[in-house]
Amino acid sequence: MSLIAITDVHKRFGENEVLKGIDLDIAKGEVIAIIGKSGSGKSTLLRCINGLETIDSGSILVGGVQLSSEEKQLRDLRQKVGMIFQQFNLFPHLSAGRNVMLAQTVVKKTPKAEARKIAEEMLDKVGLAHRFDALPDELSGGQQQRVAIARALAMKPAALLCDEITSALDPELVAEVLQVVRRLAEDGMTLITVTHEMNFAREVCSRVVFMHLGRVHEIGPPAEVFGAPKTPELRQFLGVN
Amino acid sequence: MTDFTLWDIARNLLLALRWTVLLSLVSFVGGGLVGLLILFARIARPRALRVAAKLYIELFQGTPLLMQLFLAFFGFGLFGVSVPAWLAAGIALILWAAAFLGEIWRGCVEAIARGQWEASASLGMSRFEQMRHVILPQALKIAVPPTVGFSVQVVKGTALTSIIGFVELTKAGTIVTNATFQPFTVYGLVALFYFALCWPLSLTSQALERKLNVSHSHY
């Protein structure tokens, strides 16, 4: 059974229908890259999976449980699916370590000492064990994004959603973040990433989804999608003719 | 006729100043507590609560404080209760301050970036938990300068309670004037005393504001 099952999902903002019937099944351990032009609906799809946007019709199942807008269910879902944002969104009033600890203690009621241990572990995993007490604005963009990854991992999610997580970074900081994501993929984490990093998509992902005008336009293993694009839209997007 | 020295005048005014200070404190603290309720209603999920809070704010910000004082003072009469001036003054000032503080704080909560709500939601926090652990701690920080700034308005607002007969600094000024026939000196002193109360608060608010801007400038 697939971990995430998306069936005929529609979403509109006013007059503008951004998702026009999305079907997508994602198995445990898969690494998916969603690519496409801006406005193709790729970020919206990701936000729907996390319940940050409500869907107008269709269904999203995570671990066999239907996504609804009911607060309690949403809470359960979000503990299973973590999200990393383009703008990091660290809590600026809390140290890196506290950022990682907060949701554990508040949502999962993990005892402080244990939450701290997990936080240290997770920060170590992203190579920032030594910056536990640093405030977000004392960290570089790349470091902040790595803390954000540690923060999501601390909730022990079954899948991680990454929304253009390197787009706000200076070029020289992109590699350190992708390195962390690459290692997560190797460890078997289920990842769904909206990305502009085509090399990353080619090397790390099990499948690539090309979205166009609110639909899944083309889908397949990277070798196929990048090597032999079938549709003119994808060829144009990739700049091959 | 007896002659009044400057010290006689100042001493009488200073005695009344205590009531200005006390009423200001009560109004500010009470207004803060009620203001918190207004804030929470203003940003609550149910639309009815939000609308009610907005109406409350519009009503108190759109009418003169003096009228609110009159209505509080005479309103109790409707129930056959006659209340002393200080009580009517306290109640009116608390409700008035609550409207302004609630609105100031709402602005601070809304100034927190949307990403903070989204990030905390994506970690599975409930709305209450988001408020408690993520939004309010940040909003509180930016709320301090305008809140201190508003305390100046509260101190000045207490002057109006003289009109419904509460003897604070301004009323004492009128009484002393009637006894001494030295309105220039008396009201000059009254103004100076208010200034002595308010100016430090204004300066503090401005200094805090600058400090906040500096610490936020590299975002």
Add this chain to the structure above:
Amino acid sequence: MTYTFNFDWIAQYWPVIVKGILITLELTFVGGVVGILLGILCAFVKLYGAAPLRFVVGAYVELIRNTPFLVQLFFIFFGLPALGVRLGELEAANIAMVVNLGAYACEIIRAGIQATPKGQFEAGVSLAMTRLETFRHVVLVPSLQRIWPALSSQLVIVMLGSAVVSQIAAEDLTYAANFIQSRTFRAFEAYFVSTLIYLVLAIVLRQAMAGLGVLIFPRRSSR
């Protein structure tokens, strides 16, 4: 015992109310126009004036903003005659309103000017305009446009604050309410009605200022 509301007095006393409204509006109009002009002048002096002038304006602004309007009014009406300046109630009320709004407007306008990009001023001066010409033609209008909402709010605050001029017997809307309640003993109703009128005046004034803003400032072409 339950209190029964009685609004019958309105039939007899409405002319008093109308007169009160007119006086309140007159005070607000004069206070608004002259006060804003005074504010512009003070803002200019505070930013570009000589040091002693800057100090005087600074002291004026701080003094006014840190003392109650009621006390300012009493000082002008009761205190100034000691210096030989004798004023009628309306004159005193008008002056107090202008002086009060002038101080707040000065701070608001100054902040608006300081938010003007420096290049604007430099561009003006580089075209051989004098400081004053640059200020008038290049800096002032966009600055005013920027702070127009804040200025409008302050004018509403001043209008509502003008209720206290009744205390020196200026016959504004509050004075009318006082007058009516002393005749009819319907204090709550009299203040209730005048409160509602103030609320309407505040809403109308805010709308009028917004409309005025659209009229006097060149619209940015959005198409």
